[in-house]
Amino acid sequence: MQFIQTFQLLDFLDTLVSLAVAFVLGTLIGVERQYRLRAAGLRTNVLVAVGAAAFVDLAMRLDGSGGAVRVIAYVVSGIGFLGAGVIIKEGMNVRGLNTAATLWGSAAVGCCAGADMMAQATALTIFVLAGNTLLRPLVNAVNRSPIDERSLEATYYVRLVVDSSVLAGMRDQLTERLEAAQYPVADIEVAERTDRRVDITATLVSTTIDPKELDAVVSSLHREEGVYDATWNVSTTD
The missing domain is CATH 3.30.70.260 (ACT domain)
Known part of the structure; x- marks a missing residue:
């Protein structure tokens, strides 16, 4: 069988590590979204991160870094269509922009994990979580300030x-x-x-x-x- 001839245990373990890291980091981002009852919650962010990691890892195996770069470009544009699905316009108000941006961040985390850049994926996760949590008091303070x-x-x-x-x-x-x-x-x-x-x-x-x-x-x-x-x-x- 072709699988027996081409299967490499170390390559498989490397892919497994990439997917696991994407799963864990996507879970961290998704938990915060799920806690705030956003349209794209835990499962969506995890699937986006794992899916992006899988595509990038596959491209790395088949065509090296050049193939990975091309796949990442398609992931970036593809997530844009997915993010558009969570944006809702109600009269003059637009909801879901932050959730769509978070999905974009989850895809970036997955791409880093798929490219075996675990430290970068972890750092990016921290920044995404910080943007959704630590900046919230600042946003509330700005919104409460009087307008001149x-x-x-x-x-x-x-x-x-x-x-x-x-x-x-x-x-x-x-x-x-x-x-x-x-x-x-x-x-x-x-x-x-x-x-x-x-x-x-x-x-x-x-x-x-x-x-x-x-x-x-x-x-x-x-x-x-x-x-x-x-x-x-x-x-x-x-």
Whole structure:
């Protein structure tokens, strides 16, 4: 049999060590994900790490380091498709990006183990775990800190709800008052309603603003005849 002729015990033990290391390190990463009830938990991270190690080890056996490099390139792109499956978009919110990045890290750990770079695989595991645990208090602190709108570069929107009879005049006034306050308008959209009311939304050129100045402009527009509502909001999401 071909297997009996080609089987090498030392090579087999080396492969076994690579897979075992990938299994253990993938388990360490997966336990943290499972504890936090993420979509890709313990089993997924272990399978990603072991699978990457198996492919790289196989390429090393068949074609040396050159073959391993080519397989690693495909592993990197392939994990991208797998990570996309755990990313969920809910309205303006996106969930799962960190889990997808962790899967990418697990694949890198597996690749290192498959290439017999055990120390590098262990170090990478420590960094992945540190990113998911030690940085969490810093993230929470940043999220709780107050936001100063004047320090942000974002996209601002000014929205008026007006009577359809004053649409043309209020659209011009909206543009003039914003530009007089040094907030140039990039675009204006008009959306009609069924109750003779019309929405006018002005998108400002991306810049920093003083909330008090924009509040003053909106308040002055709100007092105009035929204006039912006037508000502004900001978006920092691309």
